[in-house]
Amino acid sequence: MAQVQGFGEENTSELEDMSLYVGINYQSISITMTILSCLGAIIEASVSVSAGIWTLMDKKIDNRIHIGAYGRQVGSQMIGTAFNTLFFGFFGGSLALFIWFVKLNYSLGQFINNKIFAAEVLVTMLSAIGVILVIPVTIKVFKFVARKKSSGQ
Template sequence: MNAILLLAAILFILMTLVGGKKGARSFFAIFLNFGVIIFVLFFMNDPNINPIIVTLIACAFIGCINLFFINEVNIKTITAFLSSLITTGVLIGFIVIIAEKAMIQGFGEEEIEELSIFSLYIGVDFVKVAASVIIMSTISAITDAAMAISSPMREIHYHHPDISRKELFQAGISIGKDILGTSTNTLFFAFFGAYLALLIWFKDLSYSAGEIINSKIFSGEMITIFCAGIGVTMVIPVTSWITALYLVKRGNTADTAE
């Protein structure tokens, strides 16, 4: 516990020194997002409530926290929020179908031994829970990419107010190309970092490549990574188009706030 408090204090000090008030808000946003996740867990236990609906509401709150609470309400955050909502809305149906067809719901056989003493008849639709997990894992990457595009586009328009909508859109796409590779690779290595012990276990048990790929845990995480990557890729043109449309429409009256 002391180590956790020490690391939290170091993180808060560094974020405040580097980011000022915005850095401090970013630190407290971590706990607000944690509270939203706890909220989701409580309501997912109710069999009468659709987990996907709860997750979508939670994603809207997470988007508001990560964008409006940290960066305040301005052109950058509004366009990033709208782009995130549109992209997530398009992905929902695809994610639900993939979660159902891939049969990644529930627990893998690597986990079931520890849970064998408990009753698994808890009245929860694990297909929807699996889809909710993917959606929740995807929204943060989408929001991050949307903000990473809308912010420099606003700066470009501020310093070049006569830029055309097409040129600004192309600038957004160019920015998106730069962050696309790093964003998707971050998702990929986050999985391998979190599940490195599992991969070592697969090796010690002499799992074949086919057994690893078809493992429920491995395939579930890879599907999550691919869905998040698809979301990040889709949000680039969506954010570029919405931001270019809004900024050029407003002309020189565009927001000058940070």
């Protein structure tokens, strides 16, 4: 696991007078933040694919082959917009950090190895992986629903 929890060098001047022994598990907080950040992108992708497939099912097309093909088509279109959202969210949220690092004359190595930057990249990558994985799962769920619906259960 990446060691991105806790404080970076940039926080030292603010933390010098404070006690760091507050009994908080920063790794748990970091994991929770990562999960919550990823859930938004994953839910958005799943709802978008679900809405497209649901529209197809409302048209009384219960053929699971059609549902799978249509779901893959909607999913592939959704991945492009989800990646744009994740990229601009990452860039917009980190713009002040980028400017700060430039003003501090950080080298590329310091920039990439910074805990704050690494945590943001990690969240963005995990969100992208989650979006890619949730689309086939959503399609499989709808195929299952279509099968149950067509068998009258």
